[in-house]
Amino acid sequence: xxxxxxxxxxxxxxxxxxxxxxxxxxxxxxxxxxxxxxxxxxxxxxxxxxxxxxxxxxxxxxxxxxxxxxxxxxxxxxxxxxxxxxxxxxxxxxxxxxxxxxxxxxxxxxxxxxxxxxxxxx
Amino acid sequence: xxxxxxxxxxxxxxxxxxxxxxxxxxxxxxxxxxxxxxxxxxxxxxxxxxxxxxxxxxxxxxxxxxxxxxxxxxxxxxxxxxxxxxxxxxxxxxxxxxxxxxxxxxxxxxxxxxxxxxxxxxxxxxxxxxxxxxxxxxxxxxxxxxxxxxxxxxxxxxxxxxxxxxxxxx
Numbered sequence: 001x002x003x004x005x006x007x008x009x010x011x012x013x014x015x016x017x018x019x020x021x022x023x024x025x026x027x028x029x030x031x032x033x034x035x036x037x038x039x040x041x042x043x044x045x046x047x048x049x050x051x052x053x054x055x056x057x058x059x060x061x062x063x064x065x066x067x068x069x070x071x072x073x074x075x076x077x078x079x080x081x082x083x084x085x086x087x088x089x090x091x092x093x094x095x096x097x098x099x100x101x102x103x104x105x106x107x108x109x110x111x112x113x114x115x116x117x118x119x120x121x122x
Numbered sequence: 123x124x125x126x127x128x129x130x131x132x133x134x135x136x137x138x139x140x141x142x143x144x145x146x147x148x149x150x151x152x153x154x155x156x157x158x159x160x161x162x163x164x165x166x167x168x169x170x171x172x173x174x175x176x177x178x179x180x181x182x183x184x185x186x187x188x189x190x191x192x193x194x195x196x197x198x199x200x201x202x203x204x205x206x207x208x209x210x211x212x213x214x215x216x217x218x219x220x221x222x223x224x225x226x227x228x229x230x231x232x233x234x235x236x237x238x239x240x241x242x243x244x245x246x247x248x249x250x251x252x253x254x255x256x257x258x259x260x261x262x263x264x265x266x267x268x269x270x271x272x273x274x275x276x277x278x279x280x281x282x283x284x285x286x287x288x289x290x291x292x
Contacts, residue, residue: 012250016285
């Protein structure tokens with residue numbers, strides 16, 4: 001027997017074809033195919049349910065992440081402001097301390113010390 | 123088809139009923155056993171359902187679906203290859219085991235089919251068992267029509283020579 005497209009290279013062997021058909025025989029019975037259809041539709045429903053649940057979780061997750069980002073930003077700016085204030089105060093204290101240290105180290109004469117005592121300036 | 127694209131589940135169910143046998147045949151021509159063919163059909167229909175909005179009404183639904191099912195079957199084959207490389211071989215009981223399976227001709231032909239390159243095996247099954255044309259096989263497997271034709275030639279020659287040897291032995 002030859003193929004519908006002809007050509008000696010495509011000669012069909014009926015015994016071979018019959019054996020192949022026996023090996024690759026499809027399941028028979030309507031019940032099998034109805035069950036397979038049921039399984040396919042069940043998988044589709046499951047997958048849709050999963051997607052809708054994951055979609056809800058995704059939205060909730062995005063909202064939570066946005067809130068966390070805003071909170072983290074606010075905390076960062078507050079912390080930064082506190083650090084700036086502390087640094088400014090430290091700078092002032094540092095300058096005042098330096099002045100007093102210099103004043104302590106300043107040599108004064110006996111007369112000047114007496115004068116300071118009399119005038120009340122320590 | 124349009125109803126299925128609008129999301130009507132019962133319309134898609136009708137499409138499944140209409141095309142599942144042919145889809146199974148396409149999957150079975152690619153994978154090694156019945157169980158994998160069932161999985162490929164289910165995966166294929168699921169992918170098709172998700173991609174329905176990309177289906178153009180002027181296309182043939184069957185041809186579009188067969189390509190998707192063939193890809194699902196090829197995915198399963200690739201995954202199985204990786205898994206089989208990692209695990210010891212395991213015998214799976216098939217609910218469709220043929221009582222005549224033990225016949226020498228059939229068991230030798232099965233062994234010969236396993237030895238064929240996978241594409242050649244798919245081509246001969248799709249053509250000789252399922253009656254697909256070369257052009258349809260080309261579209262399903264994503265190969266040129268001429269390649270499908272030459273694959274069929276090589277597969278038939280190989281299997282026929284095996285049968286010839288067996289006949290001359292008898």
